Amino acid sequence: MSLLFRQHIEQIISLTDDEYTEILSYFKPKTYKKHQFIVQQEEPVSQEYFILKGLVKSYITGDDGKEHIIQFAMENWWVTDYQAYVNKEPATYNIDCVEATELLSITSEQKTLLCQRFHKMEHFFRVKATSGYIALQKRILSFMHQDTEQRYRQLFEQYPTLFQRVPKAMIASYLGVSRETLSRLSVK
Amino acid sequence: MSLLFRQHIEQIISLTDDEYTEILSYFKPKTYKKHQFIVQQEEPVSQEYFILKGLVKSYITGDDGKEHIIQFAMENWWVTDYQAYVNKEPATYNIDCVEATELLSITSEQKTLLCQRFHKMEHFFRVKATSGYIALQKRILSFMHQDTEQRYRQLFEQYPTLFQRVPKAMIASYLGVSRETLSRLSVK
DNA sequence: CGCGCGATTGAGTAATTTCAAATCTAGTGG
DNA sequence: CCACTAGATTTGAAATTACTCAATCGCGCG
Numbered sequence: 001m002s003l004l005f006r007q008h009i010e011q012i013i014s015l016t017d018d019e020y021t022e023i024l025s026y027f028k029p030k031t032y033k034k035h036q037f038i039v040q041q042e043e044p045v046s047q048e049y050f051i052l053k054g055l056v057k058s059y060i061t062g063d064d065g066k067e068h069i070i071q072f073a074m075e076n077w078w079v080t081d082y083q084a085y086v087n088k089e090p091a092t093y094n095i096d097c098v099e100a101t102e103l104l105s106i107t108s109e110q111k112t113l114l115c116q117r118f119h120k121m122e123h124f125f126r127v128k129a130t131s132g133y134i135a136l137q138k139r140i141l142s143f144m145h146q147d148t149e150q151r152y153r154q155l156f157e158q159y160p161t162l163f164q165r166v167p168k169a170m171i172a173s174y175l176g177v178s179r180e181t182l183s184r185l186s187v188k
Numbered sequence: 189m190s191l192l193f194r195q196h197i198e199q200i201i202s203l204t205d206d207e208y209t210e211i212l213s214y215f216k217p218k219t220y221k222k223h224q225f226i227v228q229q230e231e232p233v234s235q236e237y238f239i240l241k242g243l244v245k246s247y248i249t250g251d252d253g254k255e256h257i258i259q260f261a262m263e264n265w266w267v268t269d270y271q272a273y274v275n276k277e278p279a280t281y282n283i284d285c286v287e288a289t290e291l292l293s294i295t296s297e298q299k300t301l302l303c304q305r306f307h308k309m310e311h312f313f314r315v316k317a318t319s320g321y322i323a324l325q326k327r328i329l330s331f332m333h334q335d336t337e338q339r340y341r342q343l344f345e346q347y348p349t350l351f352q353r354v355p356k357a358m359i360a361s362y363l364g365v366s367r368e369t370l371s372r373l374s375v376k
Numbered sequence: 377c378g379c380g381c382g383a384t385t386g387a388g389t390a391a392t393t394t395c396a397a398a399t400c401t402a403g404t405g406g
Numbered sequence: 407c408c409a410c411t412a413g414a415t416t417t418g419a420a421a422t423t424a425c426t427c428a429a430t431c432g433c434g435c436g
Contacts, residue, residue, distance in 0.1 A: 062333045068329070082318060129320075130317045132321045137271070139270075141256070142329070145254075148391095179414090368385085
């Protein structure tokens with residue numbers, strides 16, 4: 001069932017069957033319907049999620065009532081409101097399902113225990129956190145030194161399937177421009 | 189000498205004197221002059237750095253020849269071009285000293301060994317990487333849903349000393365606006 | 377005194393936003 | 407099979423915002 005999950009972990013560390021079984025026991029599978037919230041602003045965030053199938057968006061609602069999409073997350077991605085999860089604060093943003101979604105969840109406490117039980121899992125999470133950091137830095141760079149069209153093309157090249165799974169208005173929000181501006185781009 | 193460094197680590201894990209001494213032996217102290225480069229675009233990046241004293245800026249030079257400052261780093265910050273450091277690729281950006289800087293350096297290989305020798309250091313670096321991730325996510329959010337003036341004020345509140353240590357043109361570059369626009373802001 | 381660097385100011389230009397209206401598309405019920 | 411509707415996308419035009427380029431100002435230092 002969660003073969004994808006095992007493969008995902010084994011990209012970084014290797015596991016015996018027994019180890020994998022034990023690791024998996026720290027996680028709890030969950031299913032969400034389309035439009036269901038996984039994390040809700042102001043609410044506590046006790047879980048971190050690994051997406052087996054589906055697509056979610058993280059976003060905040062600005063003062064003007066507009067949605068600002070911080071990130072999309074799909075198959076093989078880890079997602080939660082980390083600030084809230086790590087520091088046990090109320091969520092600063094929402095995560096909701098763009099598609100019906102299956103995922104594995106783990107609490108902060110269980111994650112700590114998991115890392116103590118298997119040091120290589122601590123290593124795994126360090127590597128993951130580091131690549132997340134690198135990815136976000138690239139995104140900041142793209143905000144600073146690329147124009148909207150370049151960012152659009154780059155996103156399209158990197159995640160072509162995303163464009164078939166979410167409406168353009170969400171892409172626009174993710175890129176930080178109005179849907180009208182995005183629309184005028186794709187014509188060229 | 190590197191008491192600051194020990195305190196920095198002990199914010200997250202605790203160490204005996206012997207452990208600290210051994211950990212410190214994985215690092216090599218270095219000194220850089222103002223305007224000296226720590227990392228140079230296109231060059232390999234073998235080290236990660238912890239800043240004991242001083243201030244550096246990471247930036248790329250755009251096609252138009254303009255500097256885009258990705259981040260400043262000062263006392264108690266870790267810095268390098270992580271993408272290059274982790275994947276052993278040539279650097280995509282420059283890091284140069286805005287002030288004379290003292291730091292501790294560690295190679296990627298030594299860091300791996302250090303984490304194997306002391307599992308709590310792997311934990312330490314995981315926590316650090318996670319907080320780095322959270323910080324970058326906040327910065328992306330600020331790019332998306334705050335205007336320049338709000339970002340300026342926020343930066344000023346968070347790092348007031350920064351404004352005494354770097355020229356405004358660099359602040360502007362960090363905020364992603366032209367120096368003229370920044371100048372017109374501060375008037376209000 | 378004058379040079380040079382950083383910061384400011386002004387004016388015209390380019391890009392993006394907003395608000396409104398028109399178009400398109402997929403799914404539904406008759 | 408067609409008409410209808412809701413949601414998504416596009417288009418137009420005016421208003422806003424930031425940019426560029428050029429000129430000016432302020433101040434510390436040789």
